Each structure stands twice: as structure tokens, then as C-alpha cells.
Amino acid sequence: MVGGGEIALEASGLGFSAGGRTILQGVDCRLTKGRILALLGPNGSGKSTLMRLLARLERPNAGTLRLEGQPAETFSGREMGRRIAFLPQNMQTPPALRVRDLVACGRYPHRSAWRRESDADRTAIAAALEATDLEPLAERPVGNLSGGERQRALIAMALAQETAILMLDEPTTYLDLRFQLQILDLVRRLNRERGLTVCWVLHDLNQAAAYSDGVVVMADGRCVASGAPDETLTPELVASVFGVEILRLPHPASGRPISVPARFPAPFCDQRGAP
Numbered sequence: 001m002v003g004g005g006e007i008a009l010e011a012s013g014l015g016f017s018a019g020g021r022t023i024l025q026g027v028d029c030r031l032t033k034g035r036i037l038a039l040l041g042p043n044g045s046g047k048s049t050l051m052r053l054l055a056r057l058e059r060p061n062a063g064t065l066r067l068e069g070q071p072a073e074t075f076s077g078r079e080m081g082r083r084i085a086f087l088p089q090n091m092q093t094p095p096a097l098r099v100r101d102l103v104a105c106g107r108y109p110h111r112s113a114w115r116r117e118s119d120a121d122r123t124a125i126a127a128a129l130e131a132t133d134l135e136p137l138a139e140r141p142v143g144n145l146s147g148g149e150r151q152r153a154l155i156a157m158a159l160a161q162e163t164a165i166l167m168l169d170e171p172t173t174y175l176d177l178r179f180q181l182q183i184l185d186l187v188r189r190l191n192r193e194r195g196l197t198v199c200w201v202l203h204d205l206n207q208a209a210a211y212s213d214g215v216v217v218m219a220d221g222r223c224v225a226s227g228a229p230d231e232t233l234t235p236e237l238v239a240s241v242f243g244v245e246i247l248r249l250p251h252p253a254s255g256r257p258i259s260v261p262a263r264f265p266a267p268f269c270d271q272r273g274a275p
């Protein structure tokens, strides 16, 4: 479990099977209000499945999920959509869709079918575009955006949903370092300024540690460790979960521990031994 504070969402003993396989087993996970939690673990360890269960896009075979202290099954799909915004991995978007119209899609739990946009919808869309610095791009087709701009537009769509909880599955994948940091900084700012509760899947352990208040580490469909990032991501844990030996070094600027692989490739040499 990660830290104290009021609980936004709590899963106990979650289990999930599909295609005749057990994918998650006995997973406990807690989102604390106003905190950022990272789900970490190797490919195929069950992070996306857990996130989908937490957002109630899938039903568990075992265990309980409580949202705002109530059993999650007492909330309708629309009520869930007003509380949790979920951005899946590799979300596809029609390339001709304008940025503003994509962001407007986030209003779905607040609108009934075919109803025109209300003042509240327009205010939420404008606020989401402003928070993500996308106002100048609002009329651009999504297909013309860079990877980082597109990711910001998807986050704006999630913000327009006006939920207290934001779930992001690998929001930085496929982005270059500058855009990765831009997305991480944006989410952290929204968390700090608005008290947004965040749960995200990240693969970079150093980014996860620097930008999250807590981590949950998955392996083979189970939660194998959780807690504050710097205390949890020990070389022993990383070796047992990822099968990679790491060194922990103090960051030259912040002094916080960073992880680097202990092994590095031997230099290629030509016949004279020169690199």
C-alpha cells in the first residue's frame, strides 16, 4: 500500500482470467486522493489488465473494487465515466477529426445522445485546451499533429471529462525525450494544481520514481511490491522482477537515487583494437 491519506479507489484480491488463462491473481491496489501511482512491471505482467479492471472496463473474476468507499458495481457506466477518465495504450483517432472535436469527445458521460453542447461542455473543453496549451491547434486535424501534440490532445480529451481520477496507460510511449518530459510535467502540474488523482503505467523506472508518489510492481499477474518509489525500486527487486542487474547512483543534480544497468556492451573494435 502507498502512503496515508483519503482513499479514492481500492482494489482487494482482484483476480482476472481470459482465454482459459489466469491473468491476475490476488492483486491489492490503492489510489490515494491527490497522489500519483505508477504501475510498473515487465511486458505481459498484467499492468494494462489491472488498469482496465480499476477503471471498471472489465469485470474481475475475484476480489472487490471500491470507489469513493462504495462498491464499484453500484455505479453505472455513466457515473464511472464522470469519476474516472481512462486513456488506453495506442488509442486510435480518426485523422480528419479536429483537435477541438476530439477534446469534446471527453464530454460523453455528461451528455445525452444527440444533445447539443451545453455551456458547461464548452467551458470544460476550453479549459482542457488551455491547460494543455492546445488553443492554437484547436482547429487542426489530429492526423497532422506531432506525436507529442497528439498525446496532449488525448490528455485534453480526458481532462474535458472533468473527473477526479485520471488513468493513463503508457502515455509517453513512442515520444522522444522532450515530449516524454512535457507529458510527465503536464500531468504532475495538473496533479499539484488541481489535486487530480493519477494512475499511470510507465516503463522508465527513473521517470516513474521522479514523477510518482507511489509505485505498484507487477510480475506474472501478481503485485510483488508497493510503496514509495525510492524505497521500493531496490536493485534486488529490479533483478528479481526484470532480470536485470542495476546500480543505484545519486543523481548529480538532485542527489536522488537513479537506476542504471550494471552491464554495458563491450565496444566494437577493428583489427588494430581501435574502437
Ligand SMILES: Nc1ncnc2c1ncn2[C@@H]1O[C@H](COP(=O)(O)OP(=O)(O)OP(=O)(O)O)[C@@H](O)[C@H]1O
Residues within 6 Å of the ligand: 018, 019, 021, 023, 041, 042, 043, 044, 045, 046, 047, 048, 049, 050
Ligand atoms: N482478453 C485476453 N485474453 C487472453 N489473454 C489476455 C487477455 N488480456 C490480456 N491477456 C494476456 O495477459 C497478459 C497480461 O497482459 P497485459 O496487457 O495486462 O500486460 P502488460 O503488463 O500491460 O504488458 P505490456 O507492458 O506489454 O503492455 C499477457 O500475457 C496478455 O497476452
